[in-house]
Amino acid sequence: MSAERLPLTEPPFVRRLLIGVTLAYLGLFLLVPLAAVFAKALERGLALYWASVTDPAAVAAIRLTLVTAAIAVPLNTIFGLAAAWAIAKFDFRGKQILLTLIDLPFSVSPVISGMIFVLLFGAQGLLGPWLAAHDVHILFAVPGIILATLFVTVPFVARELIPVMEAQGSEDEEAALTLGAGGWQMFRRVTLPNVTWGLLYGVILCTARATGEFGAVSVVSGHIRGRTNTVPLHVEILYNEYQFSAAFAVASLLCLLALVTLAAKSVAERKRTLAVEPRSAP
Amino acid sequence: MSIEIRQITKTFDQFSALTDVSFTVPQGELTALLGPSGSGKTTLLRIIAGLEVPDAGAVLFDGQEATMRSASERKVGFVFQHYALFRHMTVFENVAFGLRVKPKPARPSEAAIAAKVHELLGLVQLDRMAERLPSQLSGGQRQRVALARALAVQPKILLLDEPFGALDAKVRQELRRWLRRLHDEIGITSVFVTHDQEEALEVADRVVVLNEGRVEQVGTPGEVYEHPASPFVYKFLGNVNLFHGRVEGNKVHLGEFTLDLPAGTPAPAVPPVAYARPHLLDIDHQPTTRPQFRATIQRINTAGSVVKVEVVGPSGAVVHVELSQERYRALALRKGAEVYVSIKDLATFTAQNMLGGGI
Numbered sequence: 001m002s003a004e005r006l007p008l009t010e011p012p013f014v015r016r017l018l019i020g021v022t023l024a025y026l027g028l029f030l031l032v033p034l035a036a037v038f039a040k041a042l043e044r045g046l047a048l049y050w051a052s053v054t055d056p057a058a059v060a061a062i063r064l065t066l067v068t069a070a071i072a073v074p075l076n077t078i079f080g081l082a083a084a085w086a087i088a089k090f091d092f093r094g095k096q097i098l099l100t101l102i103d104l105p106f107s108v109s110p111v112i113s114g115m116i117f118v119l120l121f122g123a124q125g126l127l128g129p130w131l132a133a134h135d136v137h138i139l140f141a142v143p144g145i146i147l148a149t150l151f152v153t154v155p156f157v158a159r160e161l162i163p164v165m166e167a168q169g170s171e172d173e174e175a176a177l178t179l180g181a182g183g184w185q186m187f188r189r190v191t192l193p194n195v196t197w198g199l200l201y202g203v204i205l206c207t208a209r210a211t212g213e214f215g216a217v218s219v220v221s222g223h224i225r226g227r228t229n230t231v232p233l234h235v236e237i238l239y240n241e242y243q244f245s246a247a248f249a250v251a252s253l254l255c256l257l258a259l260v261t262l263a264a265k266s267v268a269e270r271k272r273t274l275a276v277e278p279r280s281a282p
Numbered sequence: 283m284s285i286e287i288r289q290i291t292k293t294f295d296q297f298s299a300l301t302d303v304s305f306t307v308p309q310g311e312l313t314a315l316l317g318p319s320g321s322g323k324t325t326l327l328r329i330i331a332g333l334e335v336p337d338a339g340a341v342l343f344d345g346q347e348a349t350m351r352s353a354s355e356r357k358v359g360f361v362f363q364h365y366a367l368f369r370h371m372t373v374f375e376n377v378a379f380g381l382r383v384k385p386k387p388a389r390p391s392e393a394a395i396a397a398k399v400h401e402l403l404g405l406v407q408l409d410r411m412a413e414r415l416p417s418q419l420s421g422g423q424r425q426r427v428a429l430a431r432a433l434a435v436q437p438k439i440l441l442l443d444e445p446f447g448a449l450d451a452k453v454r455q456e457l458r459r460w461l462r463r464l465h466d467e468i469g470i471t472s473v474f475v476t477h478d479q480e481e482a483l484e485v486a487d488r489v490v491v492l493n494e495g496r497v498e499q500v501g502t503p504g505e506v507y508e509h510p511a512s513p514f515v516y517k518f519l520g521n522v523n524l525f526h527g528r529v530e531g532n533k534v535h536l537g538e539f540t541l542d543l544p545a546g547t548p549a550p551a552v553p554p555v556a557y558a559r560p561h562l563l564d565i566d567h568q569p570t571t572r573p574q575f576r577a578t579i580q581r582i583n584t585a586g587s588v589v590k591v592e593v594v595g596p597s598g599a600v601v602h603v604e605l606s607q608e609r610y611r612a613l614a615l616r617k618g619a620e621v622y623v624s625i626k627d628l629a630t631f632t633a634q635n636m637l638g639g640g641i
Contacts, residue, residue, distance in 0.1 A: 171366035177353040178360040179380035193370040
């Protein structure tokens with residue numbers, strides 16, 4: 001008796017080939033580099049690893065990265081919720097333009113995103129003279145880094161929420177309305193719980209990008225050690241100074257963060273899929 | 283609370299969903315909005331609920347203008363076609379929702395909420411399901427939770443959008459009888475939307491027939507079935523035979539039938555059209571004195587309380603006839619037999635079934 005074959009199942013050698021190619025590709029381009037980062041980081045022993053990540057400049061970079069994320073992520077979460085709510089639940093003129101604008105940071109190179117702020121706030125920029133006259137420092141200072149990070153992470157939460165909210169439609173909200181709920185009650189008790197996992201998924205992606213952003217931040221930061229260096233920038237400086245072990249040690253922190261994010265993401269993703277499942281199932 | 287719909291018009295983009303719709307729903311009655319899909323019935327229900335704003339016209343509750351009142355102020359219970367239960371809340375919390383969102387001074391105590399929710403769940407026979415999530419319920423159970431949730435805020439009006447649309451035939455039957463009994467118990471003014479004429483005729487006190495955004499007829503189920511006001515209503519409410527006529531001298535040809543034009547009657551200006559429900563026709567083996575035509579039996583369906591017979595006339599037109607089981611056995615009909623199809627009661631027929639002309 002041969003094994004039962006389902007109509008949509010490929011023959012065994014095709015399956016093995018496809019799986020093999022996928023695994024080889026992933027191994028070559030993801031797992032090997034990831035392993036290399038940790039190998040290189042620990043090459044000269046744990047003591048040096050520890051010294052590299054507790055170096056004052058490294059600690060300052062970690063702190064700045066966390067502060068940046070702590071500001072950029074909540075702001076973009078609020079913006080993302082508001083934008084997704086407006087786009088998914090209402091019809092208005094210019095909806096398509098708003099969607100395109102939200103996607104803009106995705107389509108623009110991060111370096112250009114950084115340049116935008118230089119053009120705006122730089123010494124020769126549009127607002128530069130006024131800022132200089134009032135002794136406000138944006139470029140080559142923390143505000144510039146936060147602004148650049150905010151800009152590149154705008155789409156994440158909104159882009160995650162729009163399809164979820166669109167799939168769920170407005171019936172739940174209408175039901176809440178007919179039961180006497182006001183706008184805020186409707187949002188807090190019905191809309192928000194319905195999108196919890198989609199929202200979390202967006203927040204995770206947003207956090208990952210906010211902590212890992214290099215290009216835009218590099219342009220506006222000025223690379224002042226201990227003051228305007230984020231973790232990715234710090235890694236680059238160490239690398240350029242031939243401190244390979246230290247560079248990879250700090251880089252491994254970003255990798256660890258990425259792994260945690262991935263794990264959180266896969267949980268959120270599974271829950272989100274459950275939330276959008278068709279409701280008319282028996 | 284009575285509802286008055288006054289000259290409502292609503293257009294979506296280019297599509298006119300409702301045109302000059304007017305009718306009233308008396309206090310305590312169960313009214314059906316009946317029509318095919320696209321007839322505007324759901325739009326009308328949403329306008330009554332305040333989920334849609336009409337372009338023109340007014341909605342009055344107990345004579346009070348309510349057109350511009352928001353949905354949350356109207357105190358109208360709305361049961362959605364797909365129930366719209368809050369999926370992250372238990373059955374209990376779903377039903378309690380309307381009580382919990384009341385402003386603080388009006389909000390009942392936790393104990394009062396629990397008592398009310400359990401009373402309602404008892405009413406819809408779901409008390410044991412209080413801690414379940416909507417996804418763990420069957421379609422019929424979800425429907426009843428949606429109903430309990432709508433009733434929790436003690437609405438003055440209950441609106442139901444295709445309340446049985448998503449259920450299978452058996453549950454549908456049970457649930458609609460149950461809804462009728464429930465309505466009689468609590469006596470709340472109710473309006474439900476349906477495209478199923480049988481459902482409307484069985485459950486409702488009053489039927490509003492809608493077609494292409496206009497009211498075709500308003501009346502009791504008996505009135506709209508026995509005295510349809512337009513060809514549309516006749517056709518929409520059950521199986522019907524349509525006979526196109528023409529006048530020749532003192533004879534009227536109605537499809538396969540030929541009738542004498544009563545002496546002295548002026549010839550109708552427009553070609554007459556007649557409709558006959560299948561039970562108004564009869565079958566014989568021998569010619570009768572009534573208007574009749576020869577036909578061949580094409581199909582016989584004996585399932586049900588009446589026997590449905592399909593015959594083909596000389597011109598190839600298919601005519602449907604319904605016979606009682608006794609009559610069918612007495613005739614001993616079989617497929618392919620040559621028979622005579624006649625009109626049972628000509629007087630009633632010409633008085634009631636002629637439209638667009640009359641004899």
